[in-house]
Amino acid sequence: MSQQIVPDSLKRIERRRLDQGALPGLLGYRLRLAQQAVFRDFAASVHGLSPGRVGLLIYIDANPGVTQSRLAEAVERDRSTMVGALDQLQSRGLIERRRGDDRRTNGLWLTRAGRGLLARALRAIARHERRIAARLSAAQKRQLLALLDRIAG
Amino acid sequence: MSQQIVPDSLKRIERRRLDQGALPGLLGYRLRLAQQAVFRDFAASVHGLSPGRVGLLIYIDANPGVTQSRLAEAVERDRSTMVGALDQLQSRGLIERRRGDDRRTNGLWLTRAGRGLLARALRAIARHERRIAARLSAAQKRQLLALLDRIAG
DNA sequence: TAAGATTGTTTGATGTCCCAACAGATTGTG
DNA sequence: CACAATCTGTTGGGACATCAAACAATCTTA
Numbered sequence: 001m002s003q004q005i006v007p008d009s010l011k012r013i014e015r016r017r018l019d020q021g022a023l024p025g026l027l028g029y030r031l032r033l034a035q036q037a038v039f040r041d042f043a044a045s046v047h048g049l050s051p052g053r054v055g056l057l058i059y060i061d062a063n064p065g066v067t068q069s070r071l072a073e074a075v076e077r078d079r080s081t082m083v084g085a086l087d088q089l090q091s092r093g094l095i096e097r098r099r100g101d102d103r104r105t106n107g108l109w110l111t112r113a114g115r116g117l118l119a120r121a122l123r124a125i126a127r128h129e130r131r132i133a134a135r136l137s138a139a140q141k142r143q144l145l146a147l148l149d150r151i152a153g
Numbered sequence: 154m155s156q157q158i159v160p161d162s163l164k165r166i167e168r169r170r171l172d173q174g175a176l177p178g179l180l181g182y183r184l185r186l187a188q189q190a191v192f193r194d195f196a197a198s199v200h201g202l203s204p205g206r207v208g209l210l211i212y213i214d215a216n217p218g219v220t221q222s223r224l225a226e227a228v229e230r231d232r233s234t235m236v237g238a239l240d241q242l243q244s245r246g247l248i249e250r251r252r253g254d255d256r257r258t259n260g261l262w263l264t265r266a267g268r269g270l271l272a273r274a275l276r277a278i279a280r281h282e283r284r285i286a287a288r289l290s291a292a293q294k295r296q297l298l299a300l301l302d303r304i305a306g
Numbered sequence: 307t308a309a310g311a312t313t314g315t316t317t318g319a320t321g322t323c324c325c326a327a328c329a330g331a332t333t334g335t336g
Numbered sequence: 337c338a339c340a341a342t343c344t345g346t347t348g349g350g351a352c353a354t355c356a357a358a359c360a361a362t363c364t365t366a
Binding site: 017018019020021022023025026027028029030031032033034035036037038039042051055058059061062063066070071074122125128129132133135136140141143144145147148149150151152153 | 175176227282
């Protein structure tokens, strides 16, 4: 009954974009939107490796021989989380675990394949970064990074 | 053997903060750090509801009677993902599903309890927002939001 | 040397998400 | 009007990423 009375103009209103309520005013929400956009572009640029995994490769490359615990601490994850992540990278032949002098520890190293993949990924990331930064002037990018640092504390 | 030769000065170097390699230069990385900081503060402020779940409540509050599909579309999630999320909220007595005129659909509504919880959550979020924004001047916050929008596209 | 701490690991749990398939309901087309 | 196409919510299966607790091997300290 009510359906027959509703004019088309109202039906169109019903189909309008939803009201976002208080969401757009929240810094965290806007931050998330920006991050999602960047993540999408990253995923489209770098195939088969998430930002987090690339981050691990970068850390290991910059700190050859680092132990699992120290790496976990650096990226603020649990030791047990690191095991699975490193298993992935190792099973793909990208990293190597070598027992350390302290025989409780594993030192982590990039394999030749790992270095190759990282180099390729870094080139893709450089393109990705340029694509993102193209929406900003150099001064704006500096500004944004500075403001983000204030937020991150 | 080698262990006995390593001087303390070197050992201290080994314990230093890890080299972050190319990471700090990347916009996406800095964005993630800022978002993580905001997320931590959110979690400490709003207990028992993730930002995403609060987002759903805000949407439903602003669009009473919205269908599950439209809501899923608005937050860019699969329809089937929405089922579980709404089951959660419904089992906690925060929302209600009412069969729509189109009997395929469920219209979504906040219950009295849902409105109460949302009101409390919004007050907590307002405090959270002030705490975050306190690190910025009003002009800086405007600037940050504008820059984030450029990134988000 | 015995007690305590650290390291990597396993196991179990939580949370969030997607896809494929499906039945019921509605819409569009011939 | 009948029937194919489409839409809606749901289920079941799986993929990730994460943490906490417990454990054996190893190292450090008292």
